[in-house]
Amino acid sequence: SLAKRHRFWETQPVGQFKDLGDTTLPEGPIEPPTPLSEVKQDPYNLPSPYEWITCDIDSEEVCSEIYNLLANNYVEDDENMFRFNYSKEFLRWALRPPGYFKSWHIGVRVKTSKKLVAFITGVPARIRVRDEIVIMAEVNFLCVHKKLRTKRLAPVMIKEVTRRVHLENIWQASYTAGVVLPTPITTCQYWHRSLNPKKLIDVGFSRLGARMTMSRTIKLYKLPDQTVTPGFRKMEPHDVPAVTRLLRDYMKQFVVAPDFDEDDVEHWLMPKEDVVDSFLVESPETHEITDFCSFYTLPSSILGSQNHSILKAAYSYYNVSTKTPLLQLMNDALIVAKKKDFDVFNALDVMQNEGFLKELKFGPGDGKLHYYLYNYRLKHVLRPSELGLVLL
């Protein structure tokens, strides 16, 4: 990113590397909205064998096509040992939040065979940036089939989703990536907590520590059978108002955070089997909801192992601690995740996560996750602890 040319991203309303450090540039939108009549009404041109398809995620067949494209062509770790394996139920959850637009579920297919070869999505979100509430598109699931890489298809996908977002009078976006692009608003480290160390070592996710035996390693990561916090229980529908209040209060401390209302909390945080788990602490004395924790289910395919094909991973989502120490709350989350047969519990160093990672025996991951805003400049790069946003 120092000398690298970004021929596409240099044309976009994003922070440019050359502008880094120029604090005279104001915080906020980089370009003003375009009058809707001036937004390009027709889709961008694709190379001749391909056509756009708006994907109907409600259709079992279309959802399967999306699932298969991602399962075979989406994000891999740096050593190409694992590939994200988002489930169909997870994709339906991720892509149909309150106020979603079907038109933002964008596919590219081969005109003749109708084969899905590329995908990109947006979902609407209300994001607070300091004191401003900004309606944004959260862009995700950008995927080009392995056989069609490095043909500059990605910029066309990005311009098309931008066009469709503009048509809904929305002018900002947020996204994350493992790659460095112009210009991250923050760069996070991800951490892993072993739950099933034997399998993790078996598949090459982890290595046996120096001077460590397997039995010593299993003992090191052992967790109690039951959670320890009195009043710790699964979230239920009637908890939505209290969890919303608790979460909104807690998120005020972060510079960038989702502005969740009750409908958002119901969608994003009510437990859904094999998609998202959420728990809260209800004081046995006062019945007040004092704490909350959640994690989502995102398996990875194991690309090179004979014995195992799937790594079952939990990803820390939104957590609130007001009475129970965050350390204890997250240890209860680990205990529940282990009981649900997860192999590993992942977390970013965002929000207050730094405070429990080492203590709870998380080890640092081998890469970074960069956060980006589209058409919105921040005066300063944020610390991960100033970020209150977790994208799927």
Ligand SMILES: CCCCCCCCCCCCCC(=O)CSCCNC(=O)CCNC(=O)[C@H](O)C(C)(C)COP(=O)(O)OP(=O)(O)OC[C@H]1O[C@@H](n2cnc3c(N)ncnc32)[C@H](O)[C@@H]1OP(=O)(O)O
């Ligand atoms: C107001 C609304 C605005 C909405 C839009 C907001 C913006 C949303 C932005 C999207 C957010 C998505 C978030 C998200 O989904 C989470 S990040 C996960 C992205 N997906 C994967 O990594 C899956 C595996 N990889 C692929 O499918 C391909 O490698 C992809 C499709 C990634 C690139 O396909 P390719 O065949 O390898 O490459 P070309 O077509 O030849 O294109 C090369 C150009 O693409 C730039 N590139 C590469 N990776 C990128 C990435 N992850 N974001 C943005 N740009 C990325 C690259 O810098 C270069 O531009 P430059 O020359 O300027 O450097």
Ligand SMILES: CN(C)Cc1n[nH]c2ccc(-c3ccc(F)cc3OCCn3ccnc3)cc12
């Ligand atoms: C966020 N969302 C946009 C998906 C996404 N895109 N690009 C990524 C790069 C890293 C992470 C990530 C985030 C948190 C974490 F604990 C581990 C991670 O990746 C490990 C490496 N890996 C990749 C596939 N299988 C394993 C997610 C993503």
